[in-house]
Amino acid sequence: MYAIRSPKQGHDTLCSKPGRAALTAAGTHRAILAVWRIEQPRLITSLARLLRDVPLAEDLTQEALIVALERWPKTGIPERPGAWLMTTARRRALDHLRRRRMLDQKHEMIVREMEEEEQIMPDLDTPLDDDIGDEMLRLIFTACHPLISREARVALALRMICGLTTEEIARAFLVSEATIAQRIVRAKKTLSESGLSYETPHGEELSQRLASVLEVVYLIFNEGYTAARGEDWLRLQLCNEALRLGRILTSVAPQEPEAHALLALMELNASRAAARTDADGNPILLLDQNRDRWDRLQIQRGLQSLRRVQELGGVGGAYALQAAIVACHARAGTADETDWTRIADLYAELAGLVPSPIVELNRAVAVGMAEGPEAALEIIESLRDEPSLKDYHLLPSVRGDLLFKLCRYDEARRAFETAAALAENQRERDFLMRRAVEAAGAGKD
Template identity: 50%
Template sequence: MADPTGREAVAAVWRIDSARIVGALARYTGDFALAEDLGQEALAEALVTWPREGVPRNPAGWLLTVGRRRAIDVFRRRAARDERYAVLARDLGEGGASSGGAPADPVRDAEEVLWDPDRIDDDVLALMFVSCHPVLPREARVALTLRVVGGLTSDEIAKALLVPTATVQARITRAKKALGAARVPFEVPSAGERAERLGSVLNVVYLIFTEGSSASSGDDLLRPGLAGEAQRLARVLARLVPEEPEVHGLLALLELTAARFPARTGADGRPVLLEHQDRRRWDRAAIRRGRAALARAERAGRGLGAYGLQAAIAECHALAPSVGATDWERVVLVYEALGRLAPSPVVDLNRAVAVSMARGPAAALPIVDGLAAAGALPNSHLLPGVRGELLTRLGRTGEARVELELAVRLCGNGSERSVLEGKLAALG
């Protein structure tokens, strides 16, 4: 009898184990692009077979077995007696027998697939480093990571990033070709290379979370699914490289920021600013997880990195009972440290906001004016939005109106734009 839950089971198993499956296939074949294709073929076979024949006892093993058999077919087509095919065939006990299609007894064969936990961890870690390789442009790293490490389909990625599915597919295809052309090996980098390239991996996870926590376009302020995927990837990294304090710093930042999600929008979906949020709705379990991750980063004794410092700022908010009771002077100091470690106009703008809360808008306005004079963030609504808020608090209504009107024009997110329009209307 057909199993009506088969397709749901396929989706669930793939989301949980896709990175392990693709990583194992990449290790067996030595070809990252081929491994991703083989994983997709196994997924397609499961979507046909499981609803009809039932979910196997070892679903992930079934998918891996199908993928490995497909690999044999590929190598057979490339060279009938290729040495690599012979090794793979002996590995499966195939000899020279035909392998076409899914396993004759996928449930039984899948039970033979045994994974070494240490090797699985290496496979997943290698997969993350390959997907986030510096040879790829930022957009390609994000799409490829969500596909091969996160297990999302092209449609899911397109929906999350608000781009056409064809665009996502093109990015992934170009990324795989670029990795092949650059002959990027499927391996965990050496200790020296890992430290250098870990920043790329962390940056991709952070970018995914940022888009989920403050959507750059569309009508919704939050995309919880996308942010949640970034949190999951950060947890995987923290387990795979526990000796790296900045990994824990990133995880802390994501947990502490996501803890505020339940209070960031009202029942009507409109954004709720920090000063108006009901802090009783903040996720206390997420705050505890974030603080634990931050403490682990601090225990490394190397000083906090950029993500750890941002997490320390998020912790200040998490511990304060209200905006007025927040330790804004500490927030300013941490932003100053962050500006020295990772200087950027966004950091300076956030520091200006903290200065305005600690010392008043008159103290903060020169920082923002300096950014404006330097032409910082020219296409972002953030700078005129903050400047308009400061000018409003200083009673300079006419100038504030000009800045807020500019912010409204530049803002691509409908929810954030409505907040800016509300501030503009309040000027009278």
């Protein structure tokens, strides 16, 4: 897994001065990949701005990684690994343009610009200018061009912007890795052959791309809010990056209610971040969270964005409905005060707008809280043959919880064990196994 974090944070925990033999070969390799996941989006955005060619920018960043994998195990990780990678990638880009001996004026201008930058390129030990403004958002808009299929737009942006692997993207979409790989290849080919400009669109063109951009930003947030894989359940850097992009979107598209709705949804969810894990990083479920640790200022920001959605007449949008659901939790002083009936109704409305087994799964949870576990279990049983949920660990997890509440402990234990086997995040797997042990113990009482 990876994390996008603020460029100002530095990389002291990953770096060593050249020649320092503090890390083993395997440790160096892992550190290189960790640095790569942090720096990749910035490398691509910087090169794409210069080259006006997004797929080529990605290829050249991959070349920089290969050079790092060859050299750093021998020389040690540089003091400023991000600057080293950026310098290497830019020089590769300049070499690429020189080799092609561009004849047209546009490419000659690009070469000239890069040669001028090469003359003032900072030393590898000097931090790069980290103020990239909305370059990452611009890259997302480029990847989300209407010429590319909707599914491929999101997959390509997640790959280039966030450095997610095809496996991680496939898990987010509940489809096969081969399907995601094909989407990415086709999208990159379309970008290369069409000569699409690297820009933030305006007017009608912005509206055409906005839905995919919103989806990308929300998937970034979700990957940070509940990481699909790895050892950490919560990755705040990703959540913060998605929030930053969401705020930029509301300024780029101030009259688009779903942009404000997405921001509201992310703000309200993120407000619970401090209460979602214990001191050891283990998950704490919503009903067990200490609500005094919820960020009230962030809740107010989220509710303010939701009021803006209402002013724009967009309360029936998909993100607006989800934000309204989370707002029900945010407004409840205690878990017992939560308006579960209202939440179940909102999920039903969302299911009518965006039919999805995931929405139905969430509606089942709300129905269980509002009407009891038997009513919820009926919905869950209807989802057990849903192909897209076959390997989705939250289906048996929710089923196990409902069976536990119905005192069907042996069935609950088996459901939790199934969920644990499907979960790829270590924290979730451990949590589900604890639930399985709890169910086994309850069955013996």
